């Protein structure tokens with residue numbers, strides 16, 4: 001009897017609990033389902049990144065004598081077909097917890113009663129597993145993180161050396177991985193590349209991470225997020241290796257992985273945050289659904305150098321520093337009052353690391369929509385943000401040459417920043433007072 005490993009956001013062989021479990025009781029093969037519900041709702045760059053990592057996973061299987069199937073369709077139709085065709089004994093999958101993933105997995109579970117084993121592995125500590133002493137969910141990061149750091153470290157798993165031989169029908173079609181052109185250059189795909197990038201980061205940048213992480217140019221950071229999002233790199237392994245290096249940089253970096261887990265936990269407990277502010281009172285800000293203003297923001301044409309540099313970099317590369325993400329999200333929500341849901345979605349689709357949980361948490365946090373303890377009355381000064389986090393102006397000049405590297409508006413801004421700030425604060429105070 002053969003087992004099946006259904007890979008979703010875990011496109012890796014190393015430290016993969018679904019794979020390890022599957023191999024414990026027999027030979028196993030992998031499956032990636034090309035799910036139209038996900039793929040039709042995203043962008044060419046993100047599909048291309050997913051396809052390249054799927055291809056790399058297929059090669060990793062093949063190198064060890066294994067096989068990865070690729071099938072298109074709705075998972076709750078595809079899986080029963082594969083199970084029947086190959087006489088699969090059990091299906092193993094790493095648990096996902098976005099609202100769509102939970103809907104999907106429930107349907108697949110119903111289509112294959114008793115045959116699926118869900119295992120942890122997308123996070124260091126599973127959404128829902130870090131709870132208050134009274135069993136409730138955390139909504140503030142610091143107390144969550146205290147519990148998180150105190151939780152026992154997960155046991156890491158090796159990638160298999162060789163897959164046991166399978167006896168499939170000789171004409172069995174493994175299915176092909178589509179190809180799609182990306183509009184941005186993609187990083188090297190696959191877990192071997194991700195593990196190498198991790199080693200380079202640990203050696204070169206981790207020791208100074210706590211001092212260098214906040215720059216707008218995103219130079220002191222790992223840029224491993226696009227591997228974590230698809231599970232090409234295990235966050236459990238990355239945290240373990242960083243802590244082995246030790247020091248303040250390592251502590252700060254692993255704490256960022258804790259933010260990733262916290263994001264997953266928030267969405268797990270509060271699926272409504274996909275469409276509604278975590279604290280629903282903030283829905284009554286005087287939103288301004290102005291398509292021209294939205295387009296100016298999205299394409300980096302606001303006249304405000306730091307905002308435009310961020311959005312142009314994101315458009316051109318699929319990546320943006322954490323500081324830059326906070327700046328543009330706060331500009332969009334608090335100053336432009338663009339409906340946050342529209343911005344969050346467009347933003348996620350530009351990011352190679354775009355992830356529902358982390359992006360929602362980031363937008364809620366930066367936009368003051370009720371996640372964590374971020375005070376609503378904090379409104380960035382967009383001139384000093386640039387001067388502090390890009391002191392030479394080199395990053396600004398690179399992305400907005402017309403600014404000459406200066407933080408002041410290079411043309412009349414699409415909104416008057418001072419008027420916008422006062423308008424937001426007046427509305428926010430009314431809401432906060434109730």
Ligand code: FAD
Pocket residue numbers: 213221222223224225226228229253256257259260261263320321322323325326329348351353354355356358359360361362363366
């Ligand atoms: P590092 O600084 O090297 O951090 C290591 C890892 O920790 C990251 O790869 C990431 O997995 C995790 N991490 C770091 N910061 C955060 C954070 N604040 N929240 C959650 N996880 C974090 N991250 C995403 O992965 N996908 C998103 O869609 C996303 N959208 C965001 C939107 C906004 C508005 C904001 C403010 C933040 C968003 N983030 C998102 C979080 C963070 O900005 C990125 O994870 C980080 O910039 C990626 O770069 P890095 O890999 O070099 O990070």
